[in-house]
Structure formats: C-alpha cells, structure tokens
Amino acid sequence: MSTLILSLETSSPVCSVALHRDGSLVGQSELRLEKSHSSHLSLLVNQLLENSQCTLQDLSAVAVSDGPGSYTGLRIGAAAAKGLCYALDVPLIAVGTLPAMAAQVAAYTADAENVLFCPMLDARRMEVYSALYRADGTEVLAPAPLILEADTLAEQLAHHRLLFFGNGAAKFEPFVAGNLNAGFLRGIEPSAIAVGTLAQAAFTRQDFRDVAYYEPFYLKEVYTTTPKVRS
Known part of the structure; x- marks a missing residue:
C-alpha cells in the first residue's frame, strides 16, 4: 500500500x-x-x-x-x-x-563518510543550537545549546573534518579561521x-508520537518577562 x-x-x-x-x-x-x-x-x-x-x-x-x-x-x-x-x-x-539538516547536507557532500556534519541554529548572542552527526545519521554529539568560543569543538576539529552550516554557523567561523578541518556552507536552511x-x-x-501530548523539542526553557508598570 x-x-x-x-x-x-x-x-x-x-x-x-x-x-x-x-x-x-x-x-x-x-x-x-x-x-x-x-x-x-x-x-x-x-x-x-x-x-x-x-x-x-x-x-x-x-x-x-x-x-x-x-x-x-x-x-x-x-x-x-x-x-x-x-x-x-x-x-x-x-x-x-538538526539531524534533518545534517542528512540534507550529507546527501550532497563528496567523501561524506569522512566528514562530521555540524548544523548550527542561531540562539542569539554567541550561542547556537548544535549537534554532530556522521553521514549515516549516527549521532556523535547530542543536540545542545553551545557557547561559541575559541576552544569550542576543539577536540573534534583536531581529529576530524567538520562541515558547519545553518544560520548560526557564520558566528563560529572567525574562531576557526585557518583551521583546515573546518568547512562552512552558506544558505543552508x-x-x-x-x-x-x-x-x-x-x-x-512505526515511530509515532502521541497526538494529545506531543510537544516540540525546544531544548531550552522559554523565558518571559512581565512588563514594567509605569508610574
């Protein structure tokens, strides 16, 4: 059927x-x-x-x-x-x-089996939502909020080729300028x-979700503020 x-x-x-x-x-x-x-x-x-x-x-x-x-x-x-x-x-x-984005890029990447795929979604300031995947979808690092600093993913970059993409990747590029193991793709949504x-x-x-109780994977709590009362 x-x-x-x-x-x-x-x-x-x-x-x-x-x-x-x-x-x-x-x-x-x-x-x-x-x-x-x-x-x-x-x-x-x-x-x-x-x-x-x-x-x-x-x-x-x-x-x-x-x-x-x-x-x-x-x-x-x-x-x-x-x-x-x-x-x-x-x-x-x-x-x-994140795994969907990784699969999207891996399908069109040459020598994909020798690359780790790192989608990065902008989470404001110097933070992104990110994870690491192999070409076959295997999760290397689970999705998490990631603070972008000089030593971010340093261990992985020392031993593997990493491909970065998504609307948060550009913020990370200056930290790894000159690192031959770091590659960046533009325009991946x-x-x-x-x-x-x-x-x-x-x-x-048959990996289905309960329609009544399903909630998206926000990864971080949403913070709201109460408007100040004008005097």
Whole structure:
C-alpha cells in the first residue's frame, strides 16, 4: 500500500511544506517571509496538495520538524500537525531539526563518510543550537545549546573534518579561521524535504508520537518577562 506523508518545517523564518510518496518527493513549497507561518502554513499545505492532485484524505501520516528552533514557529507547526492528525486519524511523526539538516547536507557532500556534519541554529548572542552527526545519521554529539568560543569543538576539529552550516554557523567561523578541518556552507536552511525523507524511515518503524501530548523539542526553557508598570 502506498504511503503519502505531508511534512511541515516551521522551526526557522522559512515556512516549508513537502509531500513524499513512498519516500520519493512529490512536491514542495516554501515561503521566505518573516512571521508568516501562522497566516500562510495552511495555504501552503492546501496549494501543495492541490498541485500534486492529492487530498488530505490521501495522507498516511503528518511529519513535523521537532526542533530546536524558533519557539513560536515550532508551536505553530506542532499545532497544525496535531490538528491534521486528529482530524484525519493518521499518525504524527516528529523529526529533529538538526539531524534533518545534517542528512540534507550529507546527501550532497563528496567523501561524506569522512566528514562530521555540524548544523548550527542561531540562539542569539554567541550561542547556537548544535549537534554532530556522521553521514549515516549516527549521532556523535547530542543536540545542545553551545557557547561559541575559541576552544569550542576543539577536540573534534583536531581529529576530524567538520562541515558547519545553518544560520548560526557564520558566528563560529572567525574562531576557526585557518583551521583546515573546518568547512562552512552558506544558505543552508531547515527544509520540509529533509523532514519528509527521515519521516519515511520513522513511518516504517512505526515511530509515532502521541497526538494529545506531543510537544516540540525546544531544548531550552522559554523565558518571559512581565512588563514594567509605569508610574
């Protein structure tokens, strides 16, 4: 029986959706517009399904980018995915943002088996959300908030070639200037296509999330402040 998975990626300023049938890409759509997720995500989904000559009732599962990333973006994606799964009675799949980015880059990297892949998402100031992966998806360092300093990842860089990418990688580049084991890629953003690729394997394993209780992987607590009362 054919498997049709809709994937949502809302962890970054890019709002991205993709459709995969049996692991092969059917179509994708994205919008690079700040703070557009809440108003445009459902439109992108409907347009993608229509252009692909599919309907919501054809879906076998919905996959969503699990984080880390933008708190607001992740909540919007999770709410949309949970709503679709509940209404359609299909499974919910959560795919980590960082391993999806690593898989996306590894697929197009020469000699990938000899490289460690290091996605970096901007977490403001001199901090990023980051992890390390091998080309086959094996996790070398688990996702964590990482303070960027001169000795950050020094041990790994001493023994391996590392490829850095994502919207936080540029902040790290000055610290490793001249290190031949450090490479940087520009313009790599989280993509629903990569989410959908990993979602197919999760679907085969029946690695599903509880629709009622699922929450994204924020990685850090969200801090809010109370507005000061004017005297």
